[in-house]
Amino acid sequence: MRVISSCALLVHLGVVAWAGVSAQAEPPPPVPWPKPYLIVEAWKDRQWVSDVYVYDLAGHEIKRLTAPSLPTCRIIAMSPDGAEIAFEANASASYGFSLRYESLWPLHIGRTPCAAFSRDGKYIAYVGSSFLNPHEQVLRVTGSRTQERRVFEDIADLLFAPGDRDLLATVWHDKRASVRLIDPASDRQESVFDDEGHSYFLQSVSPNDPHVLIIASDLRTKVDALVSVAWPSRQSHTLRTFSARRPINNADYSRDGRHILFFADRILVMMDANGQNMVGVSGDAPTSEAPVHPEGCGPVMKSRRGFLSVGRRYAAYLGGRESVAVMDLEHGEIHQVPLTGTQLRRVYIVD
Numbered sequence: 001m002r003v004i005s006s007c008a009l010l011v012h013l014g015v016v017a018w019a020g021v022s023a024q025a026e027p028p029p030p031v032p033w034p035k036p037y038l039i040v041e042a043w044k045d046r047q048w049v050s051d052v053y054v055y056d057l058a059g060h061e062i063k064r065l066t067a068p069s070l071p072t073c074r075i076i077a078m079s080p081d082g083a084e085i086a087f088e089a090n091a092s093a094s095y096g097f098s099l100r101y102e103s104l105w106p107l108h109i110g111r112t113p114c115a116a117f118s119r120d121g122k123y124i125a126y127v128g129s130s131f132l133n134p135h136e137q138v139l140r141v142t143g144s145r146t147q148e149r150r151v152f153e154d155i156a157d158l159l160f161a162p163g164d165r166d167l168l169a170t171v172w173h174d175k176r177a178s179v180r181l182i183d184p185a186s187d188r189q190e191s192v193f194d195d196e197g198h199s200y201f202l203q204s205v206s207p208n209d210p211h212v213l214i215i216a217s218d219l220r221t222k223v224d225a226l227v228s229v230a231w232p233s234r235q236s237h238t239l240r241t242f243s244a245r246r247p248i249n250n251a252d253y254s255r256d257g258r259h260i261l262f263f264a265d266r267i268l269v270m271m272d273a274n275g276q277n278m279v280g281v282s283g284d285a286p287t288s289e290a291p292v293h294p295e296g297c298g299p300v301m302k303s304r305r306g307f308l309s310v311g312r313r314y315a316a317y318l319g320g321r322e323s324v325a326v327m328d329l330e331h332g333e334i335h336q337v338p339l340t341g342t343q344l345r346r347v348y349i350v351d
Contacts, residue, residue, distance in 0.1 A: 036351035077115040082350030156302035162210035239275030250308035316349035
């Protein structure tokens with residue numbers, strides 16, 4: 001792997017092309033190791049410093065992706081096919097990395113709180129702030145098309161809307177979250193879900209139907225609901241409502257669009273895409289009769305997604321400080337993949 005230092009990247013901006021979208025007559029080469037594999041962000045050989053690694057499902061390290069010369073790295077997005085990732089280094093610059101070509105390219109100088117790849121993998125969108133003024137932000141789309149606009153909102157999450165033209169964002173204001181539609185090529189911005197009694201959080205876009213998953217959280221009763229939004233009509237349908245103080249998060253569609261996986265009161269559950277036939281996977285599905293976990297006193301999580309990765313055959317999430325829980329979607333079985341000597345921060349499954 002050719003190592004490009006952080007300083008060199010800042011000097012030679014634009015030298016390395018985005019291999020994932022460069023114009024080529026032939027199809028891109030495959031990733032040079034077999035599926036399935038895990039992309040892992042973890043502390044390992046540098047105390048308090050995160051690096052990015054590839055592991056197989058037996059817990060063997062295949063490759064270290066980030067060079068020791070880079071500061072601590074945080075994964076901010078992964079392409080749907082698992083061939084490209086975007087990461088932030090030391091909260092000061094962000095980069096893209098192609099697993100196919102083992103090439104690194106710069107995205108932004110400054111903070112990059114969130115990013116998203118399009119469904120076809122041709123574009124990446126991100127919110128980037130300035131060193132001089134952290135409140136001065138830009139929303140940029142790069143790849144085979146380039147778009148940019150200034151934003152002043154507190155954007156906690158991004159997804160490409162169905163069709164990959166517009167962007168959907170979880171936006172915070174007045175201590176609550178709303179979902180907005182943003183056109184990255186103009187000043188157009190529309191409210192999708194916003195009212196004083198709720199917070200709304202983006203979750204996922206269906207891979208084969210134009211539907212968007214959103215969590216609606218009642219600020220008074222502490223009741224969460226999982227909502228499906230048809231696109232572009234924006235007609236909403238509540239799939240399931242949960243008991244008070246049974247928080248839900250990390251909802252994602254299976255790759256065939258037939259099921260939804262998410263955490264409900266810390267339990268991994270799965271149900272049909274229409275909200276029926278919910279079953280507990282990592283434990284019994286939470287009910288109103290079961291004991292309620294006490295509310296924590298930690299910081300408010302501005303994004304309620306990013307810690308469950310759903311592939312074609314498997315789903316993966318952090319099973320502990322040194323292990324990854326991998327679920328077989330067909331059989332509903334979970335096994336632990338030990339990653340000895342690590343402190344795990346985030347994991348993605350590619351299958």
